[in-house]
Amino acid sequence: DxxxxxxxxYLVKRTGEKxxxxxxxxxxxxxxxxxxxxxxxxxxxxxxxxxxxMKEKGDxxxxxxxxxxxxxxxxxxxxxASTNQTSMYLCAxxxxxxxxxxxxxxxGPGTRLTVT
Amino acid sequence: xxxxxxxxxxxxxxxGGISIINCAYENTAFDYFPWYQQFPGKGPALxxxxxxxxxxxxxxxxxxxxxxxxxxxxxxxxxSQPGDSATYFCAAxxxxxxxxxIFGQGTELSVKP
Numbered sequence: 138d139x140x141x142x143x144x145x146x147y148l149v150k151r152t153g154e155k156x157x158x159x160x161x162x163x164x165x166x167x168x169x170x171x172x173x174x175x176x177x178x179x180x181x182x183x184x185x186x187x188x189x190x191m192k193e194k195g196d197x198x199x200x201x202x203x204x205x206x207x208x209x210x211x212x213x214x215x216x217x218a219s220t221n222q223t224s225m226y227l228c229a230x231x232x233x234x235x236x237x238x239x240x241x242x243x244x245g246p247g248t249r250l251t252v253t
Numbered sequence: 254x255x256x257x258x259x260x261x262x263x264x265x266x267x268x269g270g271i272s273i274i275n276c277a278y279e280n281t282a283f284d285y286f287p288w289y290q291q292f293p294g295k296g297p298a299l300x301x302x303x304x305x306x307x308x309x310x311x312x313x314x315x316x317x318x319x320x321x322x323x324x325x326x327x328x329x330x331x332x333s334q335p336g337d338s339a340t341y342f343c344a345a346x347x348x349x350x351x352x353x354x355i356f357g358q359g360t361e362l363s364v365k366p
Contacts, residue, residue, distance in 0.1 A: 141296070168352045177262060179342060180297070180356040187351055195353075227296055231352045239352035240285040240344075244296025 140164070141245035143228055149251045156215040158248050160228030167233040169211035170242060171195075171203060174225040186211055187233065218252045225249050255280045257345050259357025266364050272330040274360045276343035279324065283345035287354070288317065288328050291340045300341070301328075333364045 144159035162169065168187055172180040172195075182195030184203040192203050200222060204212045211230075215222055229242040259276045266272045276286075287302035303310045303317040303326065310317045316329040330337055343357040 172356075177358055179259070179358040182353065182355075185353060229296070233351055240287045240302055240346045240354065241299045242297075242352070242354060244298065246294065246296050 141228055141230055141243050143226075143245040143248050145248050146246065147249045147251075149253065150215075150218050151253055152219060154215075154218050154252075156218050156250065156252075158213040158215075158226055158228075158250070160211045160213070160245055161209055162211075162228075162230040162243070163209065164230060164243065165208065166230035166243070167208070168231040168239065168242075169205065170229040170231075171201075171211065171213045172227045172229065173197070174227055174247070180227065183213065218250075220252050223250060223252045255282070255345075255347060255355050257343060257355050257357040259343050259360060261360060262358065263361045264363070266333045266362065268333065268335060268364055268366050270333050270364075272328075272333045272337070272362055272364070274328045274341055274343070274362070275325065276327065276357050277323075277325045278345050278355075280345075281324075282348050283355075284348040285346040286317070286319065286326050287344050287346070288315075289342045289344060289356075291342065291359075293339075297340075297342055330362075333362075335364045335366050338362055338364050 170185040171183040186205045228245045231242045232238045288300045289297035290300040291297040314331045319326045344354045347353045
């Protein structure tokens with residue numbers, strides 16, 4: 138059974154703190170993604186990675202960075218958390234390439250981050 | 254700009270009725286159009302997907318209708334059940350970007366018994 142796990146379900150941090158969100162997948166997928174989910178805005182892509190040590194900016198990368206040192210692990214970093222980064226953060230993984238399988242992304246359960 | 258616009262934001266349907274969710278896109282550099290279903294407390298999961306050279310795809314009670322010339326596609330849920338109550342997202346895969354998806358804004362569906 139495919140699995141994407143995220144380090145925390147709920148997280149409360151203070152403004153200015155450095156925040157690490159961890160994601161691990163056990164499917165040997167090359168692609169990994171970080172999204173934030175906000176009501177009325179859907180899922181917005183923050184960063185994605187096609188391979189170890191590789192990263193690409195998504196649609197809303199400002200205020201975030203990522204790290205992928207191992208194939209199975211993709212970390213999202215908030216360098217200095219702000220209140221407008223309060224959101225649900227979702228990690229996903231998928232197979233690579235342009236074939237029909239890469240449109241299926243497997244999601245973790247999400248981390249609800251509150252920045253006060 | 255690559256965008257997918259989804260409507261309605263919320264939908265209430267009686268059990269046994271048909272639920273219809275619509276999406277429209279502007280950019281033509283999309284090569285697959287998947288739909289995802291998300292239950293409370295869970296991440297989204299793939300429900301059904303269609304290629305742009307196909308006008309309709311059906312899987313059980315779920316059907317995607319695709320209108321390439323109008324750049325619109327929709328999800329129809331026949332005989333809607335309370336267990337279908339969830340948030341639905343349409344998406345579009347960006348061609349030649351290895352799996353990047355652009356998601357719509359989401360529709361919260363509630364099926365009343």
